[in-house]
Amino acid sequence: MKAVFLDRDGTLIEDTGYLSDPAGVRLLPGVAGAVARLNAAGWRVIVATNQSGIARGLLSESQYRAVEQRMEELLQEGGARIDGHYFCPHLPEITGPCDCRKPGTALYQRAADDFGLDLASCWWVGDRERDVEPAIALGGRAILLASERNSDAWAVVPDLAAAVELILESAGANQSGS
Secondary structure, three states: EEEEEEEEEEOOOOOOOOOOOOOHEOOOOOOOHHHHHHHHOOOOOEEEEEEEHHHHHOOOOOHHHHHHHHHHHHHHHHHOOOOEEEEEEEOHHHHHHOOOOOOHHHHHHHHHHHHHHOHHEEEEEOOOOHHHHHHHHOOOOOEEEOOOOOOOOOOEEEEHHHHHHHHHHHHHHHHHOO
């Protein structure tokens, strides 16, 4: 089983910082269509996100879940779905170290167990290096969004739609070469 791991803030929705109000959820342009293309192509789509605002006391887990639900509703309106949500509520300075805070790999290992994923066949997409660094540790492939930096470690594209195009093109090339 293959999956695409997506960061939430700055990749799927506008990054407004410690979002606690579902009314503030805004999908980034093209996101619903891009996720729907992954769904149609048979990819699991999984959100993995750091949510240190919970540890900071800026939002509760129930507020996080309400924002998650609103994002799901907006995606569904665009014909898209997320197969799984994984989040790290920690901040090492407050809660101590953990293995789930990106770039840690615990969220991805948990998703692999839950969905029977081959992590080496998965992709990571995010707007920060810590979102995609786990791909290196776990043997997958990564795409960094809207970065001003070039990288030898992963592809850099302007948005999720371009990332999905690259993933689907690569998957097609791999399937035709089998």
